[in-house]
Amino acid sequence: MKQETDLYRGMVLVRSILRMDPRCPDYVDGSPQGFWASLRLGAMVFPVYLIQMLAGQTQDPAATNSEPVFWLAFQALLYALGWLVFPVIMDPVTRILGCHDRWQRYIIGFNWLHLPLAAVLLPIVLLSTVGGTPMQALALPVLMAAVAFMGYHGFVARQMLGVDTITAVGLVILELLVSLMVNNGIPTALGY
Numbered sequence: 001m002k003q004e005t006d007l008y009r010g011m012v013l014v015r016s017i018l019r020m021d022p023r024c025p026d027y028v029d030g031s032p033q034g035f036w037a038s039l040r041l042g043a044m045v046f047p048v049y050l051i052q053m054l055a056g057q058t059q060d061p062a063a064t065n066s067e068p069v070f071w072l073a074f075q076a077l078l079y080a081l082g083w084l085v086f087p088v089i090m091d092p093v094t095r096i097l098g099c100h101d102r103w104q105r106y107i108i109g110f111n112w113l114h115l116p117l118a119a120v121l122l123p124i125v126l127l128s129t130v131g132g133t134p135m136q137a138l139a140l141p142v143l144m145a146a147v148a149f150m151g152y153h154g155f156v157a158r159q160m161l162g163v164d165t166i167t168a169v170g171l172v173i174l175e176l177l178v179s180l181m182v183n184n185g186i187p188t189a190l191g192y
Contacts, residue, residue, distance in 0.1 A: 006029070006033070006034070006037035006040075009027070009029050009034070009037075010029075010037065010038065010041065010112045011115075012027050013028060013029075013108075013109065013112050014112050014113070014115055014116055017112070017113060017152060017155065017156060018152070020155055022159060024156075024159050024160075025102075025105055025109075025159055025160055028105040028108050029108065030104055030105050030108070034108055035107065035108055038107065038108040038112055039083065039111060041111055041114065041115060042079070042080070042083040042111070042114070044118075045114050045115065045117075046076075048118040048121055048122050049075075049079050049118075050072075050075065050079075051122075051125045051126070051129060052121065052125045053075045054129065055125055055128040055135060071192075074187075078182060078187065081182050081186070082182045082183065085178055085182055086175055086178050086179075087107045089174070089178060090103060090106070090107065090171075091103060093174070094106070094161065097161070097163060097167065099161045099162055099163060102160055102161050102162060103161075106156065106157065106160035106161045109156040109159075109160045110156055110157075110160075110175075113149065113152055113153060113156055116152075117145060117149045120145045121142070121145055124138050124141050124142060124145070150172050153171075153172050153175065154168040154169060154171075154172050155168075157172065
């Protein structure tokens with residue numbers, strides 16, 4: 001029953017974010033349970049990420065030089081790091097910005113924002129894997145989804161942390177750099 005309540009509350013929050021409702025912070029479950037529920041969302045979104053990684057693997061078998069089980073475990077580790085590194089980095093950043101008291105609700109909103117992103121990316125990824133469309137041909141819809149995600153992320157930063165637009169843009173860029181480091185930098189450094 002608790003998971004259904006968490007999902008419902010998260011969906012209400014997502015709806016308010018997508019509508020760019022300035023009252024969206026009111027919909028955040030700021031309790032520790034709400035925070036952990038937003039992190040558990042990563043498990044719901046993981047299959048979309050995995051399908052996307054498998055699509056890249058299928059279209060470019062030379063993309064990995066390891067056993068499939070090791071590759072899968074490595075992708076799962078990168079995914080988990082992606083969900084954990086940014087919140088950890090944001091802890092001291094929000095202290096510096098003077099909005100640490102709103103850090104938790106920001107991370108909750110940011111985490112829930114991944115649900116609509118996954119919903120948009122899933123058909124694109126399925127077109128690639130099931131439909132046989134090369135991922136390169138789907139670059140424009142993926143780019144559009146990424147730009148929309150960054151725009152909504154900026155909105156979440158402004159509303160949840162109460163920062164100005166320039167600071168919100170800086171936080172979006174910081175998250176993008178962290179994401180690139182985790183998803184591209186680590187595999188490159190390790191030769192994958």
